[in-house]
Amino acid sequence: MSCLRGWTLDAILNTHHHWDHVGANMDLKRRFxxxxVVGPRADQDRIPGIDTQVGEGDTWRFGVLDVRVFDTPGHTRGHITYWIPQSNALFPGDTLFALGCGRLFEGSPRQMWSSLSKLLPLPDHTRVYCAHEYTEANARFAVTVDPHNRLLAERKDRVEAARRKFLPPTRSPPPS
Known part of the structure; x- marks a missing residue:
C-alpha cells in the first residue's frame, strides 16, 4: 500500500466475485x-464492500467518463465487462485474454461464446486491459490446436521473444 501514498482511489471496478479480483476491496475501502466499489448485480452477495451494483445495459458515470456494462457470463455466472467508449478501453476481467478466454468455472461454453460475441462488435481500435497475463501460455496452447497457422506461430515467437527480454508480450495501440 505504500505505493499508493499521495494517490486517491475513487473506484474499484469488480468484474466477478473471485478472490483475486475482490480480496482487497475492504482493505482499500479502509484506506480510501x-x-x-462497483460490481455485478448478480454477484452482489459475493463481493465484499460493494456499493454500486450494475448489469447488462447499465452506464455508470466515472468523472467525465461513461462506463458501459455488459453481462459476460462464462467464467462465472455473474461476470460483467466494462467498456469506456470515450477512451476505447475494455476491461473484460476473466472473460477475454490475449489469444484466449477465461476458464469456465460456473458458466457453460454456450454462455462464454455468447459473451465473446457481445464484445466482437466493439471498434477494432478498442484497447483491451486483460485481468491476467496469460499470453505466452495461451500461445503455446493455440499452436497445438492450429499447428499449421503461420501467423499464429509468428505471434507465439514474438510473445516468447518479448518475455525473454522481460517485456510485456502484448501491447495495446495508443489512444486515438
Missing amino acids: PHCT
Whole structure:
C-alpha cells in the first residue's frame, strides 16, 4: 500500500466475485473511505464492500467518463465487462485474454461464446486491459490446436521473444 501514498482511489471496478479480483476491496475501502466499489448485480452477495451494483445495459458515470456494462457470463455466472467508449478501453476481467478466454468455472461454453460475441462488435481500435497475463501460455496452447497457422506461430515467437527480454508480450495501440 505504500505505493499508493499521495494517490486517491475513487473506484474499484469488480468484474466477478473471485478472490483475486475482490480480496482487497475492504482493505482499500479502509484506506480510501470515499472509494466506491462497483460490481455485478448478480454477484452482489459475493463481493465484499460493494456499493454500486450494475448489469447488462447499465452506464455508470466515472468523472467525465461513461462506463458501459455488459453481462459476460462464462467464467462465472455473474461476470460483467466494462467498456469506456470515450477512451476505447475494455476491461473484460476473466472473460477475454490475449489469444484466449477465461476458464469456465460456473458458466457453460454456450454462455462464454455468447459473451465473446457481445464484445466482437466493439471498434477494432478498442484497447483491451486483460485481468491476467496469460499470453505466452495461451500461445503455446493455440499452436497445438492450429499447428499449421503461420501467423499464429509468428505471434507465439514474438510473445516468447518479448518475455525473454522481460517485456510485456502484448501491447495495446495508443489512444486515438
